[in-house]
Amino acid sequence: MKNKIKPFLFILTIIGGISLAATVPQQNTQQQDWKAKNLKVLPKDISKKALDSIMHNFKDALGVKCNFCHAKSKTDSTKLDFASDENRKKNFARYMMVMTDSINNKYFKRHLERHGSFAVTCATCHRGQEEPAVTMPTTEKNMGMMPQKKGE
Ligand code: HEC
Numbered sequence: 001m002k003n004k005i006k007p008f009l010f011i012l013t014i015i016g017g018i019s020l021a022a023t024v025p026q027q028n029t030q031q032q033d034w035k036a037k038n039l040k041v042l043p044k045d046i047s048k049k050a051l052d053s054i055m056h057n058f059k060d061a062l063g064v065k066c067n068f069c070h071a072k073s074k075t076d077s078t079k080l081d082f083a084s085d086e087n088r089k090k091n092f093a094r095y096m097m098v099m100t101d102s103i104n105n106k107y108f109k110r111h112l113e114r115h116g117s118f119a120v121t122c123a124t125c126h127r128g129q130e131e132p133a134v135t136m137p138t139t140e141k142n143m144g145m146m147p148q149k150k151g152e
């Protein structure tokens with residue numbers, strides 16, 4: 001998994017770097033003590049800010065909350081234990097990270113080089129769904145239904 005890490009650094013640069021740097025410049029000092037405890041795909045020394053943007057990205061791409069992948073804390077059930085691997089969705093998400101990464105590296109390397117961003121992201125497939133749809137929404141059906149809706 002070691003060589004899979006680099007492209008996620010791209011994500012950091014893109015999501016964490018550009019978008020956040022524009023709004024929250026130089027906040028790094030506050031978060032220097034923070035360190036993730038259990039990263040297997042992302043760089044172990046990732047900043048809290050960069051990790052947060054990736055996590056929010058996952059959440060939005062799948063249309064879920066943090067607890068979809070993260071287990072409850074054993075000591076305080078009102079909190080999540082982000083470092084725990086007890087929720088199996090978390091490991092599945094790791095598998096998906098590696099997959100997304102290799103799709104980009106294998107098939108969309110030029111996009112990555114030219115644009116500095118992934119051509120395929122979690123959102124490309126998930127579109128805000130936990131499980132991506134396998135078929136297109138049936139156009140015929142939709143077209144047949146829409147005019148029947150009241151007020152349209
Ligand atoms: C789709 C699944 C998924 C969702 C949703 C998700 N996470 Fe994660 N999160 C992961 C995975 C996978 C890792 C571990 C990444 C790795 O191993 O490199 C992780 C790691 C973390 C860590 C680091 C824990 C440690 O110390 O090792 C934090 C903090 C975290 N997530 C916070 C959040 C927050 C906050 C949210 C909601 C905004 C969230 N996550 C939503 C999958 C998810």
Ligand code: HEC
Pocket residue numbers: 058062089090092093096097100120121122123124125126130131132
């Ligand atoms: C190429 C398309 C594709 C991409 C890109 C992709 N996924 Fe998925 N993902 C799927 C499919 C298809 C499934 C359903 C797999 C199944 O049913 O066995 C799935 C399932 C999942 C699940 C399990 C959902 C459940 O209900 O159990 C998680 C979590 C997940 N993906 C996270 C991610 C994350 C995080 C990313 C980005 C790093 C990502 N996926 C990128 C296609 C994709």
